[in-house]
Amino acid sequence: MNYSTISSALASQSYDKIADICDNLMLQVAAEGVSYQDEWPYAIHLLGHIYVDDINSARFIWKSIPSSIKENKLEVVAAWKIGQKLWTRDYGGVHEAIRGFDWSQELNGLVAAYSELYTKKMFQLLLSAYSTISIQDTAVFLGMTEDDATSYVLQQGWAVDPASRMLTVKKQPIVTEQKVDPGKLQRLTEYVFHLEH
Template identity: 35%
Template structure:
């Protein structure tokens, strides 16, 4: 998979949902890969309740066949606990198969961007070391990223002073929609 647009990811997610709904009984590689990609996309879209449901419905034989399922679910558990540093560590520390590596890279970027926005709102200063851990980057990479975001860096104390990142009006609308959508899914999950 080359660089994917948001529309490409939506289309892929829909195709994979249809494919896994068929619940093919044969343990063919295409079905196993479809489940793996769908689980990755659910994490990418931060649809953690859906990801948990998919995890529980994936046949045990598929999980046994591919250790990537367990590694990916560990990432899902870290995201559920809002431990983005652990999620980044897990994503970075595993050799992902080619079939999901581009999706994993997009997931890492999404987690990093979300973390940057949260850090910019929550901290007036943060150590370079703490910043690098939360972003899943080396100290040098984290400092470079902070510089790109126009954050002040105090080299004497080793502290980074984040500036609130503008997320835009469209992003605010998207966040409201995502929150409402998450609430709808949670109510649906609890009722069923």
Template identity: 35%
Template sequence: MAGDAEIDFVGLSHELEAQELDAPGGVASPQLYGQLLALYLLHNDTISSKFLWKRIPNNIKQGNPELSLIWVVGQHMWKRDYPSIYESLRKDWSDSVKPIMNALNESMRRRAMNLVRKAYASINVDDFAVFMGMPVAEAKQAAIVEGWSLDPQSKFLTPKKIELVSTVTLPNEQHLSVLTDYVSFLEN
């Protein structure tokens, strides 16, 4: 796996699901289970990750501690415990899951940034750093890069709100006309 940015995680996920289904005796390799579990977490598909965890045979879980470590990340995601998620991600992962776990770490930080942006008018820098799972200096820099403002005296960050693009609404008559044309096209 060359660079993390070059990996098609969605395609890899589909490929691994197919390999799991085709596995002899219905039991895949521990590496496949680890990658698939990590990919489900990357895609924020905690339900699929939970069902995958339940169908992994116990002997494979017990023989591969990395699987349990990946699942711990999933459990923290389920609880939305961001500081614990980041702590769980700070492991020395095997080469097969390292790019996925690195991408998961970045994805979690983007999600956290967007949550703070939507939920807070202002937030203390220390609280923001904990929520982002990074040191205060890095958290400040990440916020400033996003265009947030920092009050140095109160140490509060003010998120830059994302401007919502308004959708064009059609008058009811025009909307009905479009639907009528569409149905007429389908009938002919």
């Protein structure tokens, strides 16, 4: 079986395309009636769906994996552990699952890219959900030590109260659309028309 498209996507760091590539390849192979289960890159397929935040599809793939693969391929189990933590909204557990396995050279880049993406997503969640939050909770959400988490959010303009060990979230400015007054628009149109004629 030729997995060159998957290898190319990994090599070019096109991680957002891996889930679709794997899905299409799996359909193609199934249509040809070829048995692929023993050699299918399940860990890549799972992580591809996790990367694009498609946990339902990752869960479906996990359920379709033969038990012999689940018992013998530790990296497949490790990939699904990330999916499980996402499924149960164990935000800190996602970081633990990522760090808790020695990923193969082939998957190291994908996992590292997902870790960075997930940290940014958690930061955005904190930004939208909190006005103040403890350093300890922030560290759990971001998957960092308390010192690293504090440093990270301070760089984003947050403030820290060392006495209470609380962080004050710096909200991003809300961009509002300006409404155009129809009367002004009409006058502008008439002015431009007048200039042209």
